[in-house]
Amino acid sequence: MAEDHKPSEEPEKRESFDPSRFYSAAFKPLMDSYANWAADLSKQLSGTASVRFKVPRVTFVPPVVPANPVAEMLGRQLADLTNFNSVIRQAMEPLNQYYRDQWQGIFASLVELRRQVLPENLRDAAPNLKALETLLIDEGIPLMWVPGPKTVRALLDASDTAARRRVIGQRWRGIANDCTAILEGIDHPGLQDSRRFGLDVVRALRDGHTSAAQALAANLLDSLLHRHFDKASRLQLTKNEFKTKGVKFNLDDYKIRVALTFAPVWCAHARYFPTDGDPIPRVFGRHPSAHGVSRAQYTRINAVYGLMLVVSVLKFFDLEMSRR
Template sequence: MAENEAPEGPEPEQVQDSADVDQGEPVDLSRFYASTIKPLQEYLDGQNAQIRKMLTGMAAAQMRPTLPRIVVENPLIRMSAAAETLRKQVADMTGFNDMIRQALQPMHDFYPAQWQNVFASLAEATRRLYPENLRDAAPQIRDLEKLLVDEGIPLMWVPGPRTVRALLDAPTAVARRRTIGQRWEDIVEDCEAVLEEVKHPAMQDACGFALDVVAALRAGHTNPAQALAANLLDSLLQRHFDKAARVQLTNNDFKSNGIKFQLDDYKFKVACTFAPVWYAHAKYYPKNGDPIPRTFGRHPSAHGVSRAQYSRINALYALMLVTSVIKFFDTELPS
């Protein structure tokens, strides 16, 4: 180890157990139909005319829902109540097909062959909402809230599937942080692999600096690695979001007001990418005597340089964050 890290203390102050999602309510067909169409509209548009006609006819005969459109130009678009319902219902992927069959059983009785294909295709399309590193694990919403929001662990595109599984299986926040420290070489390799796949021209300079962080960590230069990653994160937000969006995504005053980042407020990729960015922007005021946090933070990395804040584990958090954000922009920026 290039740095002497202080022993792990108690779990971070912000870590809380998220309430389990209530999955006992009966399925409301009208809400289910509307919520399924919105995030999967691109998929459904490619289905044949006969299937689309069946879906439309079913809706018209029963509940007559409207079909909301996705404004893809705005990555910060707030999800509708229907889309929120979908997110909660399909978070547990293991029961997705059964839920659809129960909701649409009358139509299934009349069109068994056609609906069998629709069920399978919808499940696969929903599975693809996850980046590749999360598809096998398919974490439930309570797991995402716990790791992304309460603990600030990046999960989008990095780390790799085996580390994701280890983090989901770890019993406590301290154990998850320890897992990241123990798997640091694998995580650095995962980040390097994702960065090398980034193709968008606007992300090439940022990729170069992120790969410098990779090289610094491998060489044992953890302090420079953390400092560069923290400033690169700030530069990415400044360059690609206006002030209102930056404030919305980074206004973390949880310690004062108890208000957490709400995954429900954003499209799936935005929510999961920027929840740990929000966590890393927890308010920190040295002039008020705030203690320097041990978990990675953008503000203490700049204004609280110390052995408490600077460590290899925190440098890994910073690298995973900038890798996730770079990959997000790689997939979302217009070509």
């Protein structure tokens, strides 16, 4: 009797190596990290989250493979395979294109966000965090909407505080023109009186009445803050205790447009109490403009600082206030 024929066992199926799946799994965490960062930055720039000037640092370190005779042998065998590298390149090209398109999309979206949020005078300059902190917080130089892009570039290229004040002193006429252009574009109905006073500051400055220009700018700034902020918000933005407590304005505490507009306003509210024997500062300040009238405080350069501050704040309100 013939033996029953037993069907031969099917050979074990082995899953073929899929390079695209391997690299997708390997690089997915990295791409997810940057995608999340881009989404977070999008919220910050669009004004839905507090500003954050921190970019994740991701360093890819390839694994170290210890010397191994078997591994070396396999390596030599693989190297002998004809067209092996070209096959791998062809297999990986769709994946490379996929990630290349993702990167391009991320950076294109960031460029568009920068265009929407940053005023035109800052888009090409793209100052870094250190430069922003120096000019806005330490020196109180407004950068939002005014001055124009060429003056912004000159300020960023200047070597120190004295050089930047010289830039403002030398370019005051051009800065006055920049401020006029912004003021003429402010069309919110609730800001028209303030806009006209801003133009009065420009006229006084151009006519050589620098003291009058500075006094009006300082008082107009104070009026705007009282008119459009409640007391708690106003104090938060202007309470400058750096001299007594060493605490600076923190850009991370505010949405990006608020941070960049009101950091120099905070600087202009540096502590000054003549009753305490404080010396009259030579840089523009709201308090010494009111309580320390002198040749030290009242200068054409300080009048230009005051004008730029008023124009920046007016433009901020023009964009942010409801028009209903």
